[in-house]
Amino acid sequence: MRTRAVLGSVFGSIAVLIIGWQAGAAALTSNQSALSTGLSTSGTTTGSSTTGSSASGTPSPAATPSSGSTTASPKSSTTSKSYTGQSVNTQFGSVQVRISVTGGKLTDVTPLHLTDFGGRSVQISNYAVPILRKEVLSAQSSHVNSVGGATYTSEAYLSSLQSALDTAGITS
């Protein structure tokens, strides 16, 4: 290989690696949820919901509507409110979910953070979470079966969900 090609390769590679490194560092220090999965896109949009730890039980009037579907409804009973569950730690990373409640019913579960320790945990999360969400929404409670092959994720997900349900005052 010629000198110029060697130098071009070396410096080009260094530049590309530094860019990658910097992008990675930025991603690590910024919102962790942006890193964890592609499912968490809606998790960072609400800023006015109550959290499980504050446990005030009084939802903010500016609570974000659930996926915009209920914004047209003026009735307070159908206004969507969101509650954030506690963060539950597992050996594969922490899990935290936010729920949307409309008219006393659980209408959506959004993961804020999922097990993300290594690529496979993320994969497991991506695979298990849609199943859990579906089951939870139909059962209207956290009393559903764990997803096979995703025990840690399932249990952490369901307990974070339960804390959010407690905050929202929904009992099954």
Place this chain on the structure above:
Amino acid sequence: MATSTPVQNWNLAPSAPVDRRERFRRRRRAADLLVSISWISASAAVALYLAYGGAGQFGTVGAAVTSIGIVAGLIGTDLILIMLVLAARIPVLDRVFGQDRLMATHRALGKPAVYLILGHALLLTVGYGITAGLNPIAQTVSLLQLPDMPLAYIGTGLLLAVVVTSLVAVRRKFSYEIWHVVHLLSYAAVLTALPHQLSVGGMLANGTFQRVYWIALYVVALGAIATFRVVEPIVKSLQHGVRVAGVELVAPGVASIHLSGRKLTSLGSDGGQFFVWRFWTLKTWWHSHPISLSAVPTDSAARITVRALGDGSTRLGRLPRGTRVSIEGPYGLFTDAARTSPKLAIVAAGIGVTPVRALLEHSRIAPGEATILLRASSEDETYLWDEMHALANQRGARLYTSIGRRPRNAQTWLAASDAARSVHLRSIFPDLAISDLYVCGPQAWTDLVVAEARANGLPAHQIHTERFDW
């Protein structure tokens, strides 16, 4: 040295004022750029992982092994995509590097790529296993339950089959056709490996720029193959309607195939280039042949000259008139366009005379500019030498011949009688240092000529070779 044609000063027009140094510099700049891009693409694969936050994934043994495994898979896949691009016969790459260099690089990348992919599979199995507390077998079972993973295992198996059948020692045991069919599996291997890259692991997850970049790489590599190895050859073959016009026996086992077609000059082939030919008869359609033109084509006629070497080329001597011919090409840098120096030195052995014949015919050379040495083991192998004599006469080129077997137990590329008289490269080509040396013949013989040229201090860019043992 049997004969030497007298130099005649014909009143030829002076050669066109081509700035060979400038043309060469431009070509070298392009080569350096493309080589750099290839290496940078490998670094970019690593950078993708860093951008995902990979630098923070080395905290524990399990995570570190997993991370190294992911990076190995990324680099390995990048290499495989580069290999596809190298084998796609992209015209611009051919003009810059030449097919033989492209394919040499393609072969050289095969083993590293497969090691990286196997390493990727093993490291991830172990890494996940450590993290989850599973042994590698249990971990493999668990991995196989993930969507897209069975496909990925199949892809790895296909890749292994492709590379193993291509190892020199193994390849000799198979016919070209079996090797080729197995090699086509590499496309299946590349495609079956893609889904798990996109679904397992969050790095290439939906909506990430990494995913966009990665898919773009696949589109470029597979698009190049589809364009230049499938669509363009079909279009060209239909456009030019090449057919066999007649077969002429040149010597025992050697035949010139005359071809007819439409607008053949618009193919833009340079003297010394080759096409990949496929002759559509029942017995020959499944075999394609890379063969140099042995004369500069006219608009309606072209000629190739073949020696019976493999099963396929034996049958080429019996092609019926009117046989349809499909073409891919032109390829190769064994042309006037590759020249860098004021003088021209040509050495050809046996059937290797064919591209040299077209090169000489196509080149605009001044009288005294070119010197040619033709080699043959016996008088029977002096294919097209009458034409070479006529061309050399017409162009004012010096032509020497060396007939006879090489001496046993001696490293020479000349006939025994000439070697005994201590004839050597510099005595044949006194202007070697300011010449472009074109060598065409069997590989081992070519290597000897090139070695002597290098020993004489001739830089690599002044040496041009065409492998010719098919």
